[in-house]
Amino acid sequence: MTAFVGVSDMVRWIAQHGAAEIMAGMADAVEEDFRRWESFDKSARVASHTPFGVIELMPISDPDLYAFKYVNGHPFNPARGYQTVTAFGVLADVHNGYPVFLAEMTVLTALRTAATSAMVARHLAxxxxxxxxxxxxxxxxxxxxxxxxxxxxxxxxxxxxxxxxxxxxxxxxxxxxxxxxxxxxxxxxxxxxxxxxxxxxxxxxxxxxxxxxxxxxxxxxxxxxxxxxxxxxxxxxxxxxxxxxxxxxxxxxxxxxxxxxxxxxxxxxxxxxxxxxxxxxxxxxxxxxxxxxxFAIEDFSALRYLRESVAGTSLAHEIDLVAAPEDPKDLFGFATAPVPVA
Amino acid sequence: MTAFVGVSDMVRWIAQHGAAEIMAGMADAVEEDFRRWESFDKSARVASHTPFGVIELMPISDPDLYAFKYVNGHPFNPARGYQTVTAFGVLADVHNGYPVFLAEMTVLTALRTAATSAMVARHLAxxxxxxxxxxxxxxxxxxxxxxxxxxxxxxxxxxxxxxxxxxxxxxxxxxxxxxxxxxxxxxxxxxxxxxxxxxxxxxxxxxxxxxxxxxxxxxxxxxxxxxxxxxxxxxxxxxxxxxxxxxxxxxxxxxxxxxxxxxxxxxxxxxxxxxxxxxxxxxxxxxxxxxxxxFAIEDFSALRYLRESVAGTSLAHEIDLVAAPEDPKDLFGFATAPVPVA
The missing domain is CATH 3.40.50.720 (NAD(P)-binding Rossmann-like Domain)
Structure with a gap:
């Protein structure tokens, strides 16, 4: 099963720990990952542009953990009652390729962006x-x-x-x-x-x-x-x-x-x-x-920080995102198994 | 809210409609999208390779709908009890950038790959x-x-x-x-x-x-x-x-x-x-x-086919992947709202 932190979980996480305290911790996590910059497999994000906005995928990987974020940017959205930016992200195990963690990142991106700004200013201001x-x-x-x-x-x-x-x-x-x-x-x-x-x-x-x-x-x-x-x-x-x-x-x-x-x-x-x-x-x-x-490393840091913080708590739910057939070569038998009538 | 079709939903979908019938319909959907090839914003997938496998993101968009798939390929997985390939995918509304549909795609990829092969063979064999x-x-x-x-x-x-x-x-x-x-x-x-x-x-x-x-x-x-x-x-x-x-x-x-x-x-x-x-x-x-x-268009076709088929049924669940603050500019007020103690 894949762990899932949804929007309501995220709001509860912030209520439990405090936004300022979370960002202070996240600033340290981002700094830690920036310090091992060369251990990441990096690429520029992949963007799909339209006249009214952009949708981007931001992948990044270290030797053990892969992360990506989906994020949009639509400046005319607020006038129509939508947010400019929404996002979600995933962590996956590099060793078997399975996604292990899915989280809302509209709020998490706001936290990580501010945490990164503050971390950088700690060194430059x-x-x-x-x-x-x-x-x-x-x-x-x-x-x-x-x-x-x-x-x-x-x-x-x-x-x-x-x-x-x-x-x-x-x-x-x-x-x-x-x-x-x-x-x-x-x-x-x-x-x-x-x-x-x-x-x-x-x-x-x-x-x-x-x-x-x-x-x-x-x-x-x-x-x-x-x-x-x-x-x-x-x-x-x-x-x-x-x-x-x-x-x-x-x-x-x-x-x-x-x-x-x-x-x-x-x-x-x-x-x-x-x-x-x-x-x-x-x-x-x-x-x-x-x-x-x-940059994607900041999302990597934010996701791993969140994952470590919510592990084993009621803030992380399990969702069945990945099929797990008993015989890994028998996906067909798994997919066509008889289903009890509800 | 974002609609979610998990693994158990997918298995129920196949039980309800039949794998062969689904693939016949999906072959038509893929063919339909191949016929309007030039209306898609296409790019080669983004791959993160390691000696033991690959993790890929496959984005694609037409003027209204954006899709991407996460998929891994780890040939040594079955020997360790894991599948070679797992996948999931997302559809998003190009106009506001919001993700609208999330689905398991380990099984769906198997269906769309075979549907595509058969559709092509219908014309070439x-x-x-x-x-x-x-x-x-x-x-x-x-x-x-x-x-x-x-x-x-x-x-x-x-x-x-x-x-x-x-x-x-x-x-x-x-x-x-x-x-x-x-x-x-x-x-x-x-x-x-x-x-x-x-x-x-x-x-x-x-x-x-x-x-x-x-x-x-x-x-x-x-x-x-x-x-x-x-x-x-x-x-x-x-x-x-x-x-x-x-x-x-x-x-x-x-x-x-x-x-x-x-x-x-x-x-x-x-x-x-x-x-x-x-x-x-x-x-x-x-x-x-x-x-x-x-190719990503095949995933686009499979996702839209699935989405249309399960719309309004018990096979599509809602998950809170996207924050929806009442005031779209007040993400902070939304994220730090008081939470009732459970």
């Missing part, structure tokens, strides 16, 4: 960072805020969204969690005085939600909304303000902020910073940019 | 074909036999497997279904006098389960076991005996029998035969070869 600006207060925003609080101790938030209702929702959701939140009327106002700027907007367009003039020395920029071809968030001049760190270059060059610059634009693979083979931040004045698009 | 040789009596064998019976009326079978227990299992499973079965002691003996030869063996090796001398004029060869790099079944000289028909050349040139011949070896895309833009069999003496590796 100035250690004395106190204020984070957030451009975009959509589905991902509260997760980012909580993860940065849990991992870096960030309490002061300056937020801006073109939709005032989104900012109101953000304040409503996080108001009681000890943050000092300032709702701003522009991205520039939000960025003023910020140590960290997180951009998480959903438009499938070459946008400039942050301009070069908004960027001040010492800032760490965590850009997560530019994550597919034709979808960017930064004024391209910002990319020349400091080193650009990426997850997996073959994917980021197609999908990230760097998709609009030269194919040989210099980037640093972030895992090398953890490995000590590439520099991270080298001064307090430096601007650091994490051009995040989301 | 001699209309007066009566005898089919089967090299390999493993998991796929009975499905092939039943599909060829349902679609082409084949009743006489000559089978050979290196493992006598497999042949015994084959006879046990099909003995009561009106076939005239001859168990042979070699592939050559099985092929003697056959109008159609189906090779379905599982070794991950460059094998020659059928030799050039076994091939006689007028034969249709349906080779389905050579389906990944390093895994072939035919004496390469057979490929020069007559036209070679394939599903999707970018995939077949890597995975099929033609992987060991020149990159420009001439092949006919089978869908063009259906479209009337390429010749099929042109004489009764011609040898025709279907170099089948299994």
């Amino acid at each position: 100035r250690a004395d960072s106190q204020v984070m600006a957030m451009i975009g207060a959509g589905s991902q925003a509260e997760f980012q805020a909580l993860a940065f609080h849990a991992v870096l101790g960030i309490e002061k938030l300056r937020i801006f969204d073109v939709d005032p209702a989104a900012s109101e929702k953000f304040v409503r959701n996080l108001g009681s969690r000890g943050f000092d939140i300032t709702v701003c009327s522009s991205a520039s106002e939000a960025a003023a005085g910020a140590d960290i700027v997180t951009t998480c907007t959903a438009d499938k367009a070459v946008a400039q939600v942050l301009t070069d003039a908004d960027v001040t020395p010492g800032m760490h920029i965590n850009t997560i909304g530019g994550d597919c071809p034709g979808k960017t968030e930064l004024d391209p001049r910002i990319l020349d303000r400091g080193p650009v760190f990426v997850e997996y270059p073959p994917q980021t060059r197609i999908e990230g902020e760097i998709q609009n610059v030269a194919a040989d634009f210099p980037v640093t693979e972030f895992w090398k910073v953890l490995a000590g083979t590439a520099p991270g931040r080298t001064s307090a004045e430096q601007v650091t940019i994490f051009d995040s698009v989301g | 001699r209309a007066d074909s009566q005898v089919m040789a089967m090299i390999g009596a493993g998991s796929q064998a009975e499905f092939q036999a039943l599909a060829f019976h349902a679609v082409l009326g084949i009743e006489k079978l000559r089978i050979f497997d290196v493992d006598p227990a497999a042949s015994e299992k084959f006879v046990r499973n099909l003995g009561s279904r009106g076939f005239d079965i001859t168990v042979c002691s070699s592939a050559s003996e099985a092929a003697a006098g056959a109008d159609i030869v189906t090779t379905c063996t599982a070794d991950k090796a460059v094998a020659q389960v059928l030799t050039d001398a076994d091939v006689t004029p007028g034969m249709h060869i349906n080779t389905i076991g050579g389906d990944c790099p390093g895994k072939t079944e035919l004496d390469p000289r057979i490929l020069d005996r007559g036209p070679v028909f394939v599903e999707y050349p970018p995939q077949t040139r890597i995975e099929g029998e033609i992987q060991n011949v020149a990159a420009d070896f001439p092949v006919t895309e089978f869908w063009k035969v259906l479209a009337g833009t390429a010749p099929g069999r042109t004489s009764a003496e011609q040898v025709t070869i279907f170099d089948s590796v299994g």
